[in-house]
Amino acid sequence: xxxxxxxxxxxxxxxxxxxxxxxxxxxxxxxxxxxxxxxxxxxxxxxxxxxxxxxxxxxxxxxxxxxxxxxxxxxxxxxxxxxxxxxxxxxxxxxxxxxxxxxxxxxxxxxxxxxxxxxxxxxxxxxxxxxxxxxxxxxxxxxxxxxxxx
Numbered sequence: 001x002x003x004x005x006x007x008x009x010x011x012x013x014x015x016x017x018x019x020x021x022x023x024x025x026x027x028x029x030x031x032x033x034x035x036x037x038x039x040x041x042x043x044x045x046x047x048x049x050x051x052x053x054x055x056x057x058x059x060x061x062x063x064x065x066x067x068x069x070x071x072x073x074x075x076x077x078x079x080x081x082x083x084x085x086x087x088x089x090x091x092x093x094x095x096x097x098x099x100x101x102x103x104x105x106x107x108x109x110x111x112x113x114x115x116x117x118x119x120x121x122x123x124x125x126x127x128x129x130x131x132x133x134x135x136x137x138x139x140x141x142x143x144x145x146x147x148x149x150x
Contacts, residue, residue: 043087047098050126054082054098057117057131061102066145067133071104071113085114094121102133112137 011018047053054077061067062074077100085100098117118130131148135141 040087043089044082046089046093047082047087047096053096053119053126054100054115054117056126057098057119057128058102058115060128060131061115061133061147064133064145064147067104067147070106070135070141070143070145071102071108071111071133072106073104075103075105077102095119096126108138108141110137111135111141 058074058077067074081100082098085098087099088097089095096117096119098115098119100115102113102115104111104113113133113135116130116132116134117128119126119128121127128148129150131146133145133147135143135145
């Protein structure tokens with residue numbers, strides 16, 4: 001009888017324990033995720049369905065003389081830029097705060113800059129309350145460039 005068990009593949013002999021350990025590991029992983037994750041996924045999905053918010057703010061930012069002087073011509077936004085940033089909608093969905101990475105044509109080593117947008121939906125249209133570009137790195141270039149503020 002012991003010989004029959006030994007001839008079975010290791011996985012077949014241990015599959016119940018393996019499955020149990022895998023399920024426990026998956027449960028621990030899911031329980032360690034932040035509680036805000038589902039809402040952040042909803043916000044990102046909503047922002048992808050309304051790309052005009054970022055695109056219009058980006059177009060306004062591209063024309064700013066200070067941005068052109070420091071960063072150069074802003075490189076076009078890509079479809080996955082929102083994943084590297086952050087998006088927050090109000091409960092009613094009538095206001096949004098978006099932060100995305102932007103890059104310029106000037107070759108500055110290790111520069112990191114972000115476009116911040118705050119907008120409110122008024123009569124079905126988005127009106128910008130604040131648009132700014134923050135230069136985070138290098139430290140000696142750290143600056144906030146206000147583009148629009150109401």
